[in-house]
Amino acid sequence: MEHGIKPSYPRIKILEYLITKRSHPTVDEIYSNLVKEIPTLSKTTVYNTLNLLISANIVRVVASEENETRYDADVTSHGHFKCEKCGAIYDFRIDVGALKTDDLKNFKIKEKNVYYRGICEECLDNIENKI
Amino acid sequence: MEHGIKPSYPRIKILEYLITKRSHPTVDEIYSNLVKEIPTLSKTTVYNTLNLLISANIVRVVASEENETRYDADVTSHGHFKCEKCGAIYDFRIDVGALKTDDLKNFKIKEKNVYYRGICEECLDNIENKI
DNA sequence: TTTAAATTTGTAATTATTACATTTTTATTA
DNA sequence: TAATAAAAATGTAATAATTACAAATTTAAA
Secondary structure: OOOOOOOOOOHHHHHHHHHHOOOOOEHHHHHHHHHHHOOOOHHHHHHHHHHHHHHOOEEEEOOOOOOOOOEEEOOOOEEEEEEOOOOOOEEEOOOHHHOOOOOOOEEEEEEEEEEEEEEHHHHHHHHHHHH | OEEEEOHHHHHHHHHHHHHHHHOOOOOOHHHHHHHHOOOOOOOOHHHHHHHHHHHOOOOOOOOEEOOEEEEOOOOOOOEEEEEOOOOEEEEEEHHHHHHOOOOOOOEEEEEEEEEEEEEEHHHHHHHHHHH
């Protein structure tokens, strides 16, 4: 694994899960799914691994208003949209460089997050169908 | 109180606290400070009241990557900057209308949040002073 | 003043996360 | 290969945030 992290089996599987299922899962989701494959997996290992991947900048936490920590293996700049109906989190391309503010001119900005809430296309369609 | 919420004493005090101290406090901060004035105050009331104010759109939660829910009585559009050193959250003016993305063209966007992380001016000054 | 409704309170339950000691695995070296 | 040391994973317990809910209190209405 990159960034000097030893590629143990659980670590590979956890990162793999994040990369393939791009659903911004919670610890619970990751654990519940992987424990089928790795019966000895413990939730603490999932926490440890995610925190390790975060400090290595391979994974980041999705900023939100909820008390659910969700993880994302895509650390390139993009926005997150959370659907209020189905709870899904969508990625979207956004140019955070276009965001300008004079208020922070003497601040050191390390990270810019953009987070939207609303109703996704699919749920809008479902609502319409039911009326 | 506006929005059809009955202005009880705890409710007024909680909203007043949020409006005057614009520090985006946690429930704990609000409770700890107000209990001095209102000795019978319970933390459940703080939670209840904040959730009530949120559903009335008088208060909003600050989106972040941390597991700390912080509240803001300013519901007009602005960004939040969190300092990694001192933990303070700063408001800043930002034109979220300038954010455009084609990826969400069939989505209903209800709320746009902008959240930055980094080091604030004050902490940058302190670091420089110590070197 | 009585009654009903709304609000607040306190305790218990739930959930997410971290702390930490123990066990297991992996890598190293004799 | 066996012994040893280091790293990683595990499981349990502790902590903290939040919600559920029933009881008590306050407020408003009749």
